[in-house]
Amino acid sequence: MDTLSDNLPVPGATVKIKNSSNGVATSVDGTFQLTYEGKAVLVVTAVGMTTSEVNLNGQKTVSVKLSYSSQGLNEVVVVGYGTQRRGEVTSAIATVKSENFTKGAVRDAAQLVQGKVAGLRITTPTGDPTGSTQINLRGLNSLTGTSEPLILIDGIPGTLNTVAPEDIEAIDVLKDGSAASIYGTRATGGVILITTRQNRSESRNSIEYSAYANVQSIVKKPEMLTADDYRRLIAEGVNYTDLGGNTNWLDEILQKPFSQNHNLTFFGGNSTTNYTGSINYRDWEGIFLKTGQERLTVRAGLNHSMFNDKLKTNLQIITRTTSSKQGGADGYAYRQAIIRNPTDNIYTADGRWQERDAYNYDNPLGRINEANNDNTFRETRMNGSLDYRPIKDLSLKMLVSRVQNNNLNGYSTTFQHVNTTKNNLNGTAGRSTYSNKENLLELTANYTKSINHHNFTLLGGYSWQDAVYEAFDVYNFDFPTDAYSWNQIEAGTALQRGLSTMNSEKSKWQLAGFFGRLTYNWNEKYLFMASIRREGSSKFGVDDQWGTFPGASVGWRISKESFMKNVTAITDLKLRGGYGETGTIASNPYASQSSYAFDFAEGAYINGKWVQGFVPTRNFNPYLRWEKKKEYNAGLDFGLLKNRITGSFDLYSRKVEDLLYNFRVPVPPFIYETMYINAGTMKNSGFEALINVRPVETKTITWNTSITYSTNKNMLENLSNDQFNVTAEFFDAGYTGEPIQQSTHRVKAGGAIGQFFVLKSVGVDENGKWLVESKDGSTIPIAESSADDRQYYGNGIPKHLAGWNNRFKIKSFDLEINVRGAFGHDVLNMQRMYYENPANEDYNALKTAYDPVYGRQLNNDLVYVSHYIEKADYVKIDNITLGYTLPAKLKGVKNARIYVSGLNLFTITKYKGLDPEAVSYNNDFTFAPGIENRDAYPTTRTFTAGVNVTF
Template sequence: MKAKNECYKHRSNGLWFLLLFLLPCQLYAQNAITIKGTVYDSADGTTLVGVSVNEKGTTNASSTDNKGSFILKVSNANARLVFSYLGYKLQEVSLNGQNTVNVKLEPESRGLNEVVVVGYGTQKRGEVTSSIATVKSEDFTKGAVRDAAQLVQGKVAGLRITTPSGDPTASTQINLRGLNSINGSSEPLVLVDGIPGSLNTVSPEDIESIDVLKDGSAAAIYGTRATGGVILITTRKNRGKSKATIEYTNYVNVQKIARRPELMTADDYRRLIAEGKNYTDFGSNTDWLDEILQNPVSQNHNISFFGGTGTTNLTGSVNYRNWEGIFLRTGQERLTIRADLNHAMFDDKLKTNIQVINRTTSSTQGGADGYAYRQAMIRNPTDRILTEDGKWQERAVYFYDNPLSRINEATNDNTFREMRVSGSLDYRPIKDLSLKILASNVQNNNLNGNSTTFDHVNTTKSQLNGTASRSTYSNKENLIELTANYVKSINNHNFTLLGGYSWQDATFENFSAYNFDFPTDAYTWNQLEAGSALKRGLAEMTSFKSKWQLAGFFGRLTYNWDEKYLFMASVRREGSSKFGVNNQWGTFPAASIGWRVNKENFMRDIAVVSDLKLRAGYGVTGTIANEPYMSQSSYDFTYNEGAFINGKWVQGFVPTRNFNPDLRWEKKKEYNVGVDFGLFESRITGSLDYYTRNVEDLLYNFPVPVPPYLAGNMFLNAGAMKNSGFEALLNIKAVDSKLLKWNTNITYSTNKNKLVDLSNKQFDVTTEFFDAGYTGEPIQSSTHRVKVGGPIGQFFVLKSVGVDDNGKWLVENKDGQVIPIAESTAEDRQYYGNGIPKYLMGWNNSFQIKNFDLQVNIRGAFGHDVLNMQRMYYENPVNKAYNVLKTAYDPVYGKQLNTDLVYVSHYIEKGDYIKIDNITLGYTLPKDFIKKISNLRIYVSGLNLFTITKYKGLDPEGVSYSGDFTFAPGIEHRDTYPTTRTFTAGLNVSF
């Protein structure tokens, strides 16, 4: 009985305990209040999907649906709700008895929750352990920009972007963290929404953000294409339900030559003739530069559409640009059409995207090029343009043509078309897993026609009787990528696992034909067979086709513990058809770590530090050969190596390339350490990075003996190169008041490079140096030498130290003695200056004063030299048939020059400069000032406004450092297309 009572007693206690446990639940159920609401983006009023809504102090939570709406039951009428969403500021709202709450979240563009695009995904800025720079659209350079690169010019530390030419058909030059290859490309890989493209793939107005993967740990996920870094362009998209919006932007600009050379005029000629100089006066007054220049007016129109629902939405845009050049008959038209369609189904588990980009670029222009500019420079200012019978005035002088004849009697018609179609399926079978397939097809073709009339010098001087050519090429590229992404958080452990496969192939074809000696010049290139040169066997015809494939398997793990200790590791295994059969596959690993020091307990009382992250990374990337088949043998048919057999001339069969089955990737191994920081509640933020890059197995074309080899050169992996540098970024909210907002941004970077080795032990070949660059006629000399153990970009030249009494150069020989230049030899040339800047700087400022906005961007480059070819050729009056600069008769070392044209150090100048690159002033009308117009902004802008420099040429930035000039940087060529200064007026309006 006692046991029974004890049991009853325990049961009673248990029942009371259960009732006490359920009582709060019953009370909560009786007092619970249902709250409804919608969450919007404060900037554009669009609803936000997936926003977390929490009752503060509890685990009670909900999230917004695909309409931006939420329903949440709270415990009492005075509860506080916390709204959080990636990329937006956290916001708390007190209910104060309300049952309906509509909230507008403010974007956090600079915060640690800012989304950063990385390879095959995104990360929060605070969790990134690699060196990645992000520039959003609100920080882009305003005004008339040439392409996507100019949007971020001077805004990314270590990214060198220049515009060396005013040619409207030219693009910017871009380089990240120095040169990393000899025969491979040093340009970054450009991906537009994940698809390989170019800086011109989409119009600048269509870009939402640009992310730059700078170090090896970030870029290694792209393997062999990523040694030059990776630029990720994200286009503007409708990311959820929003009211239909139409945006229209337009600008008109005028251009002027940034700086024109001061040439001798007709009056100068006549003065010098009176002084006894041997010039010819033809009796006219002609400013030849004025005759070939114009003040072009260009325009740009862009219209964008955003609309749809949270389930199906569309973004569309049309961009038309018509740019004219400062030379007569130069210009380019471009039409870009883009459509991006998104659709979600099965409760948002499956999301689809289709994007189409169609781009057409066309130019119809004359013979206005760098050579025509040279002719305008050297043309006698007393000469006339036309003869008495209305023909172009020509003279029987070597390389001396009427520039207006070349411009007006030649036609160059070029049309480029590109169609890009891409699509993706993103399936989420469970909450944490995403399976995605991305596929694209890119097809582009180019059609070119070139002809000269009977009044062109090709006929009047060279008796070709009209010339014409036609060429075309086609390139087709396919891409398919399969990725799986798994995201999981367990207590304070957060990790993401990515795995994927990528396949890419491309087929390139071209064809060209050339003929001359036509019965009429009315055909241009449209009846090539009419030229008599074809019948005489003097016409030309070529064709070519190539194909390559690239396959890769990749994976990445990211992990953090409580967002305090961070880790990332990735690997890519990649194979390419461009390399030898013994080395077609390579492995590219990467790893990086980070420590959020500010989250440690010992940092809690240091209020001045709002963020402090230390990070370090290592990654291996590759450089792929520029052309396929470089590892394979090749033979050409040629008449030059043929033989006369049985009364007929038989073509020769000549080996032109050796077989190398061991040809493999260049490998870049990069170490990067960095610090990200924020001070005074992130009023000051920035980063510091130091990197070291070691490139091994450089691709180089070595001379080899014949025999045993069939051809005299062989493409090998040989040697090593090293780059190291420091980068700094500083963002400051200098003023943040209701009246005035001033944000300033400073970038600074240094780079030092060295060619470590250039040898291949397997083939027993070694090169101590190679020469690069070329002066052209009549000097005919290389300009640079790259030596093992030395830096890249060094000028190699006779060092001038004076002028003798006869006006001849005095130079320094290899022993340091002063000798006449006539006694010098090739061994007396020495290294003198370097064409690559040691330091790059950018200073960007944005001001907001009520409805006015002002942007001022300043850039600079220091610690480099420029070879002023215009001075070298036109500051020496040795040839009286050519015009010269006004400074040609100025004393040199106190004496008058009287010598042949030569390449000496006197013409190598310090190239340091500071550019006031862009100033834009805008005014935004108050909202609802005009009904049905949600935003209206007008602005004026100037680009390349002013240059502070001691350099005497046209523009210290008007130099090429890519393509043929990669290892001959720092030359302002005499045949350059001068840079321009641009003034723009524009309009942005949204409906």
């Protein structure tokens, strides 16, 4: 027997006898074998295709032809607190199934969909094995809160690393306000719904094993002066020092990392009770010495149904342990390897680390090898649900979860570390820990009804969430021995001298919400959705703890109209529009409350004893509330030529009000000089496009290709609050570091976000000093410039993002090629700014440091000028994976595939730095995007070989 679609084999389709546990999956050539007796009904299902049923009555062979569902219109899409058929969705929701995930070695869940969702920017700015991807949806939406999406794992808040990428079945992205408003204050950055792999078929009894091994290399090394270059320059009169050695310091701190990953998944059970289990082990090494991370993730899920499927239960537990050992290999050690004199030696004559007296100038190998930095993170997630259906159309569900994690870190340096040899600390040690417990309860009722052509669902629910966070850390130095690292931290005599440090903290917050949603469609032609959430948070002022977040969207399936019947080229056409409001919550749970702290510097002598002062550190603000985003979205979904071409277009406009910002306020009447208040408005608009094409479909070759494109524009409208009578025209962001010590960006009311604010360089004078443009447009020496001469120059946020994803299948071979690009942005090349100027001859420099600038040799102190801000457009050949599915000849083996893969293979760019994508734009860099930091852990290129086997 075999399954066909357009006369092509369909591997992996589920074939079963109806109302039984008798079932199999089709092989790579679409064939299957199944035994039955008498009369029966054969049910065949496959992702993206319509279900087919065949009546059996003794046949020995049968061919089943499947057709593609209309644009996957019957495909189930996960939305907030439920699911919808793709054809009924009226909001901007993107779905990526496991078969379309990026193949090969990926860092976390985000890399599975990198370049596959329009408007979702995912980058990997570091090669650090302990690092993660950065993710942003539709631009920036907050001043001090997070712009990252809310991430839910099977409905439970989590992170991109909560489950192993191999354990994910689908990722749905709620992009616009109408889709995300059901999640209220947590959803301004969008919502990412991760669905783990489950045993959804009563006939699924299998074991799947996947494994890969990979090697990594640094993408690009900075081209620093070599020992030979030093000696040539010394002969030319440059004041370098020849120390007699010949050392490539960067090569000395690098290693050739070998990493591996193993994943084992179990499916079993029957229609009443079934289970899913998975074990994932990952051991990744870094390109720096003494860097790496081990991770073990175990997940178990159990489903059980009772009372003729009226009551369904689910229990799930996920445990995750991550261990990393860093030594002293961090960004600062990388900096030391770059600036180190290449004629210096690693060791002194007596075998110690060779150190020198220059400022911030340490032996990188000494820093790495004479430090220990171990970190262990443990998380346990337990959740369960009861789904009771008292009548056919009504579902009552209760979901409860408990997430508990803790982190333990230890750091120490030996007597041979520069902390002792140069700074006389005589050994240092620190220990820190934190724990977080988070509880969630959700009660929902979902009613579904169809009356003639009228179809509707009604959802109502209640949600409660609370969390308790605790942390403690201690630091000491001056030890009698370095043999114990941090394990006898009390032995350091700095404790007795009052020079050690100790800190502890505890915080708690609660969140409660009531929500509802109505969806309606008439004959799947006219579509409507409306939702509302009423939510309260303990993080806000006593007078503003509750907020309301509505959302609504409509859709018109134009292709269902009678006047479209003869338009055969258009298979499906849907116009949709929506509006929704979401919020951004304060990160500090006590931001609205006044606070005091003890401070030695503010103390006084009382009765011959110094008593610490008790001073205010935060003002009381009972009116503190969340930032509120209001978003409009218009979209078009289409399918052409029997869905050989499908896609969607979205146009959106956002406005974020009541921005949270820390203003300076007068003392008195306030007790502290700054105050966290709601002030300001931000605007955000953009366009997104997704086009999927099946250009080639023959018996031996198929080619699926998709293109994503997005553009986004951010602007700060104002930054003021009438209630507290405060206004700011701008704020500065970013920092160059020592010795320049300047901000890099300025965000001005009425202006775009992400703009560099810098002295514009226009030349070099005969003495090698910079010439810059003054505020009135004239050319002046840099020594005569002032802060008023700085101007806006370039922007670190790309105007355009694009992705091109291709999947080929040629008989038993499969090939995937993913390409991404970012355009219309600039990057501050900090390595050039610091190392392409030979001002400090104690430090090494780039080979280009002695090249003419504006036709002259540069002879200027280190400064921040526009010369180092570069156009950074790029196209990355991001991933290429070649796989081969073995013939189904091994007994007991249902499917086996081997593959090789390359990640971050090649970058086409005119940018002179190491990697135009190696920039941070989250957290401290949210408003200072586009900086390639001189201390960044370099990005890597990965080559992988792997295997997938199903038994």
